[in-house]
Amino acid sequence: MIERVKIIIRGAVQGVGFRPFIFRLAKELNLNGYVNNSSKGVFIEAEGELNRLKEFIIRIEKEKPSISIIQSFEYSFLDPIGYTHFEIRKSEKEEEISALILPDIAVCKDCLRELFDPSDRRYLYPFINCTNCGPRFTIIEMLPYDRQKTTMKSFKMCSDCEREYRNPEDRRFHAQPIACPVCGPQVELWNSRGEKIAEKTDAIYQSIDLINQGKILAIKGLGGFHLIVNAADNNAVRNLRSKKHREEKPFALMFPDISSVKKVCEVNELEERLLLSPESPIVLLKKKKAANEIKISELIAPENPYLGIMLPYTPLHHIMMKFLQKPIVATSGNLSEEPICIDEYEALKRLNGIADYFLVHNRPILRHCDDSIARIINNREFIIRRARGYAPLPYLIENMIEENLIAVGGHLKNTISLKKREQVFISQHIGDLSTFESFNAFQRTITDFQTLYEVDRLKFAGDLHPEYLSTKFLREQKKDYKLIQHHLAHIAACKLENQVKGEALGVSWDGTGYGFDGKIWGSEFFFIDNETFQHLGQFRKFHLPSGEKAIREPKRTLAGVLYEIYGSDIINMPILKSKFGEVELKLLVNQIGKKINSPECVSAGRLFDAVSSLIGITDYSNFEGQAAMKLEFAIENGIDDFYEFEFQSNEILIIDWKKIIEGIINDVEKEISKGMISAKFHNTLCEIIVQVAKHFNMQKVLLSGGCFQNVYLLERTIKRLKDENFQVYWHQRIPTNDGGISFGQIAAYHLKNKKD
Numbered sequence: 001m002i003e004r005v006k007i008i009i010r011g012a013v014q015g016v017g018f019r020p021f022i023f024r025l026a027k028e029l030n031l032n033g034y035v036n037n038s039s040k041g042v043f044i045e046a047e048g049e050l051n052r053l054k055e056f057i058i059r060i061e062k063e064k065p066s067i068s069i070i071q072s073f074e075y076s077f078l079d080p081i082g083y084t085h086f087e088i089r090k091s092e093k094e095e096e097i098s099a100l101i102l103p104d105i106a107v108c109k110d111c112l113r114e115l116f117d118p119s120d121r122r123y124l125y126p127f128i129n130c131t132n133c134g135p136r137f138t139i140i141e142m143l144p145y146d147r148q149k150t151t152m153k154s155f156k157m158c159s160d161c162e163r164e165y166r167n168p169e170d171r172r173f174h175a176q177p178i179a180c181p182v183c184g185p186q187v188e189l190w191n192s193r194g195e196k197i198a199e200k201t202d203a204i205y206q207s208i209d210l211i212n213q214g215k216i217l218a219i220k221g222l223g224g225f226h227l228i229v230n231a232a233d234n235n236a237v238r239n240l241r242s243k244k245h246r247e248e249k250p251f252a253l254m255f256p257d258i259s260s261v262k263k264v265c266e267v268n269e270l271e272e273r274l275l276l277s278p279e280s281p282i283v284l285l286k287k288k289k290a291a292n293e294i295k296i297s298e299l300i301a302p303e304n305p306y307l308g309i310m311l312p313y314t315p316l317h318h319i320m321m322k323f324l325q326k327p328i329v330a331t332s333g334n335l336s337e338e339p340i341c342i343d344e345y346e347a348l349k350r351l352n353g354i355a356d357y358f359l360v361h362n363r364p365i366l367r368h369c370d371d372s373i374a375r376i377i378n379n380r381e382f383i384i385r386r387a388r389g390y391a392p393l394p395y396l397i398e399n400m401i402e403e404n405l406i407a408v409g410g411h412l413k414n415t416i417s418l419k420k421r422e423q424v425f426i427s428q429h430i431g432d433l434s435t436f437e438s439f440n441a442f443q444r445t446i447t448d449f450q451t452l453y454e455v456d457r458l459k460f461a462g463d464l465h466p467e468y469l470s471t472k473f474l475r476e477q478k479k480d481y482k483l484i485q486h487h488l489a490h491i492a493a494c495k496l497e498n499q500v501k502g503e504a505l506g507v508s509w510d511g512t513g514y515g516f517d518g519k520i521w522g523s524e525f526f527f528i529d530n531e532t533f534q535h536l537g538q539f540r541k542f543h544l545p546s547g548e549k550a551i552r553e554p555k556r557t558l559a560g561v562l563y564e565i566y567g568s569d570i571i572n573m574p575i576l577k578s579k580f581g582e583v584e585l586k587l588l589v590n591q592i593g594k595k596i597n598s599p600e601c602v603s604a605g606r607l608f609d610a611v612s613s614l615i616g617i618t619d620y621s622n623f624e625g626q627a628a629m630k631l632e633f634a635i636e637n638g639i640d641d642f643y644e645f646e647f648q649s650n651e652i653l654i655i656d657w658k659k660i661i662e663g664i665i666n667d668v669e670k671e672i673s674k675g676m677i678s679a680k681f682h683n684t685l686c687e688i689i690v691q692v693a694k695h696f697n698m699q700k701v702l703l704s705g706g707c708f709q710n711v712y713l714l715e716r717t718i719k720r721l722k723d724e725n726f727q728v729y730w731h732q733r734i735p736t737n738d739g740g741i742s743f744g745q746i747a748a749y750h751l752k753n754k755k756d
Contacts, residue, residue, distance in 0.1 A: 004033070004080040005053045007060075010041035010102065010393075011071030011132070011278075018042055018068050019088050025063070029056050032083035036090065040100065040396070041072075047083045054379060058269055061277075069132040071105050071278055072393055076732045077380055078499055101137055101145070101452065103389050104222050104369060106280040106313035108133035110171065115315050116322070121160065124201055126316035127184050127363065131175040133278075137392060137428075138223045138342075138365050139177060142452060147176040151364040158183035185363035187316065192356060194348050204316070207359045208323050216240055218333050218347055218355035222314050223369030223388050223428075224340030225333025225347050227355060230326065232295040237329060241299065243354040245336060249623040250301035252282045252308040252371065254330040256321040261285070261309055263292045264327075270376045279389025280313040281372035296327060305633055310371060313388075316361075332370055337432035339368045339441040350437075367448060368441065369428045378715060380732050386415070386739060387428040392449075394423035395733065395743065397496060400750070406446060407461040407745035408470040410486065410738040412624070414442060417742035418449045425449065426734070426743055433469040442470065461745040463489070465514035484745045486513030487524040488533055490704035490736075492751065493744030495528055498729040503529045504700035505536070507689055509707035510737070511551070511605030511624070520544070522603030525653065525692055527754065528702070534754040536696060537653030540564070543598040544606065545591050554609035554627045555579045555619040556588070560601070561610040563592045565658050575665070579619055604685070604707050607657060611681050614664055615674050625706065632710050635682060636675030642683035653695065660684055682710075686717045693726055703730045704744075706737040 009018075022035040022044055031048040046056055057075060064070065107115075111128045114120040122128045129135070139150045147153060157165060161180050164172040172178050179185060181200075188196050189203035198206045207217055214236040217228040227244065229236040231253055241247060255261045258275060265285035267275070274283050284306045301307055310330070312318040321328075333351060334340045341347040344360035351358075373385040383390065397419075405419040414430040427445050431438045450458070460481035462474045474481040484492075491506030506526035515521035516535065523539035543560040550556035559580075562570045568589050570576055576585055592598045608628035613619050617634055621627045643663035648654040660681070667677050693701050701721055708714045714730060721728040734740040 001050065002047055002080045003050050003053060004045060004047045004078045005057065005075055006078055007044040007046070007057070007073070007075040008041055008396075009044070009060075009070055009073050010100070011069045013042045013068050013070065018065060021063070021065055022060070023086060023088050025056060025059060026086040031056060032086050034083070034087050034089045036088065045083070046086070047080050050379060053077075054270065058273055061273065069108070071102055071132065072389075073277065073279075074390075074393065074733060075381070076497070079727065100394065101140055101143065101392055103137050103279070103391055103393060104135050105133045105278045105389070107315050107318065111315065112318060115318060122180055124204075124319055125179075125181045125184070126187055126204065126314070126319055127177075127179045127361070128315045129175060129177050129179070130171045131173065132171065134175070134177050135222055135363075138367055138369050139363070140452070141366060143454075145176060150176050151366055152177050152179070155179060155184055155363075185361050187359060187361045190344070190348075190358040190360060192348075192352065192358070194345070194358075197357070203359060204319055205323070207357065208320060210357055211324065211328065214239075215356040216243070216354060217357050217359055218341075218351050219316070219359045220344060220347070220361055220365075221316065222365075223367075224342045224365060225351070226330045227333050227351070229329045231300060231329050232297060232326060234297045234299060237297045237299040240329065240331070240354075244331070246331075247622040248302050248626065250304055250306075250308055251329045251331045252310060253296070253300065253327050254310050254312060254317065254321065255327045256312070256325055258311065260294060260327070261311070263294050264288060264296060265307055265309065268376065270379060270381070274374060274376065274381060275309070275311055277389075279372060280310060281374045281383075281389055282308045282310045284308055284373070284375040284384075294327065300329065303630065303633065308373060330371075335435075338435045338437045339431055340370055342366075342368045367428070367445070375711075377711060377730075378718060382731065383733055383735055384709065384737065384739075385413075385429050386426060386733075386735055390733075391428035392425045394425045395497070397422055397424055400746075403459050404455050404457065405459050405461055405746050405749060406449065407742040407749075408442075408446065408463075408474060409742035409745070410463050411465065411468040411470060413735070413738040414438070414470060415739050415742045416442070416445055416449065417746050418453060418455065419746045420453055420455050424743060424746055425453065429739060439469055443473070461749050463514065463741065463745070464516070468514075482749060484748045485516060486741065487521055487705065488526060488528075488748050488751070489741050489744030491526050491528055491533075491702055491744070492748035493734050493740045494702040494704040494729055494731055494736075496743070496747035497731060497734045498702070500700055500702065500729055501530065502700070503527065503698055504702050504729075505693055505696055505698040506702045506704065507692075508705045509604035510705035511603055515602075520599055520601040520603055522601070522605050522705075523607070523655070525696075527696070527698070528751070531750070531752060532754040533748070533751045535652060537655065537692060539602045539604065539607065540648075540654055540656045540658070541600045541602050542606075542610075543592045543595070544601045545588050545598045547597055547599055550606070551609070551624075552621055553619060554613040554621060557606050558610040558613040559585075559588050560592060560598065561607070561661060563589065565661060568593060575614065575668075579613070604705075608707070610661075611664060611678075614661070615668055615677050617674060617678075625709070628707070628710065631678050632682070632712055634674050634678045635712055636673060636679050639676055639679035640683065641680050642687050643680055645684060645688060647691070647695065653692065655688055655692070682712050682716065685713060686720050689717050690720050690724055690726075693721065694724070700727045700729065703728065704736055704740070708736045
């Protein structure tokens with residue numbers, strides 16, 4: 001099957017023989033398409049067999065011209081358009097050279113070689129960098145990118161650095177963060193009272209000793225603080241969980257090198273490329289089943305078959321990992337859902353009671369930037385959290401409205417996006433706006449983006465939900481704004497990202513979004529074309545007793561689902577009597593019956609929660625999506641059966657899940673395994689999408705929303721739709737969760753409700 005890949009490469013890739021190299025490689029692999037230069041980088045489009053395209057992607061980085069430097073490498077798979085040969089096209093001439101802010105880039109190989117060379121003047125200097133690597137986004141005050149407009153302006157260059165900076169033949173020529181042990185930033189080790197214990201290399205050595213002793217270290221890195229402990233030390237990991245109030249949510253790990261990762265996890269070629277890429281994100285990898293010599297505490301990711309793993313990406317991390325030679329927990333230096341700390345004195349206050357020691361430095365960080373999270377799905381990169389390494393690279397769009405826009409996103413996993421001409425700049429991950437720190441970061445980011453990109457006369461877009469703080473912000477600021485329905489934004493984001501033309505069926509499933517009718521949506525089907533949209537269908541409703549509390553207690557959602565089928569008779573159901581006391585269950589039934597704090601809901605995410613409770617996997621969620629994750633991880637392989645379901649045609653199509661729940665109850669009574677029930681439930685959801693696609697008979701199907709972070713659901717739905725000859729699209733560079741909502745708000749801004 002022929003596929004097309006679009007690649008954008010930025011960095012030192014022009015005037016170095018890059019286009020001829022791409023031409024020769026494409027011809028060798030029998031690919032068609034083109035390569036050209038523009039002011040924004042090198043553009044490549046290539047069509048061919050999937051395996052050849054995968055080889056193309058991997059070999060570009062492995063075999064590129066030696067003088068070239070790749071600072072970002074983004075690719076997306078799109079529909080083939082029938083190229084008949086490969087060519088080098090003329091460079092694009094643009095009236096305006098767009099000033100781009102590059103993301104922070106992992107330290108390059110040349111700097112690493114110097115870092116560990118005892119004869120080099122930057123030996124073990126934790127701020128070594130050159131034009132090919134190091135900080136950008138987190139130190140820039142404003143464009144153009146010049147040292148005097150970065151946080152390095154207070155460090156006066158020594159004569160040696162000055163000579164390198166002024167020499168056009170040196171790889172540090174105009175490297176704005178250039179520094180060395182004589183003139184650059186330095187590290188210090190502080191105790192929890194902020195008293196200096198050690199400095200420079202000695203501070204790093206003592207930090208390594210403290211990690212080995214089981215202490216919790218807060219380390220100031222590139223875009224903020226990490227909290228670090230020894231990943232093999234159960235007591236240290238348990239202590240960190242307790243102090244951070246993070247009961248079960250997986251911790252990210254940093255490994256010394258790729259070979260050590262391969263001893264613990266399964267790593268394919270694309271996953272290895274991603275781990276070693278300049279973006280250097282956290283990559284979700286499947287754990288190996290067999291025991292190995294590298295010990296990882298079971299408390300890192302309880303009952304989870306995956307680990308989130310990254311490699312060292314700053315010189316400081318490389319020095320520490322070289323001497324530690326063991327994996328460490330490297331989780332965000334924050335309290336739950338807040339932005340990470342970026343200032344050492346702020347960290348002393350906010351991380352008080354968590355960190356035992358602080359390894360800090362005096363290079364100011366202007367804006368927070370978390371680690372990005374990604375995985376490989378269906379041989380494609382799938383960005384889950386877009387931050388360090390990616391933000392604020394723009395997404396290029398065509399034929400959009402002329403207005404410049406800022407979209408303020410949703411409430412959870414918030415990002416903001418700015419549209420300027422044909423580019424959309426997506427901010428770094430901001431998080432849950434409920435906290436004071438997050439909401440301040442949200443407001444700062446909006447101001448920051450307007451300043452950085454010098455955009456005025458802006459219009460705004462936000463979410464329809466009246467209680468989202470991002471929506472309230474628009475109202476209070478009296479901006480010129482338009483509100484976009486949450487699930488429509490998801491679908492529009494998927495359509496724009498995949499450059500889908502014409503009509504499509506959008507499937508938008510997640511946990512919660514505010515519907516046009518004021519109810520809680522989350523299982524939506526939309527018609528969408530280039531100008532209009534129409535809401536086509538959703539699940540049958542059920543109640544969420546106690547509202548938000550039901551999200552944390554899936555057994556409450558289960559009670560709401562069962563009440564919708566059996567009414568007050570649920571008071572005698574053994575499954576609920578086993579989960580609630582008699583009095584509590586009576587109160588619950590009364591609450592639902594009288595519709596007291598029991599909002600109506602059609603959320604697919606909440607249906608996952610109810611099934612997870614129904615088959616005895618979990619009654620409580622310690623973090624968003626935990627019940628659904630546990631249900632996914634329980635799936636037994638090799639099951640193709642699914643449960644019955646029904647459609648009801650009303651003003652819109654209603655998918656009735658009654659027979660699904662009855663089928664599951666029947667299987668539970670027969671003592672069918674949880675793994676088989678979970679597989680049948682997931683298969684049922686895939687069949688629902690296939691049958692709805694057949695019902696509306698639209699060739700193109702878009703999949704978006706947080707539910708599609710579920711790998712089994714996403715991959716099986718893609719396969720089933722393709723089996724039935726539908727064209728299916730899902731996210732790659734834009735997060736499928738609410739991190740993509742701001743991009744979707746811009747994509748949907750111009751759409752008009754279809755009137756039939």
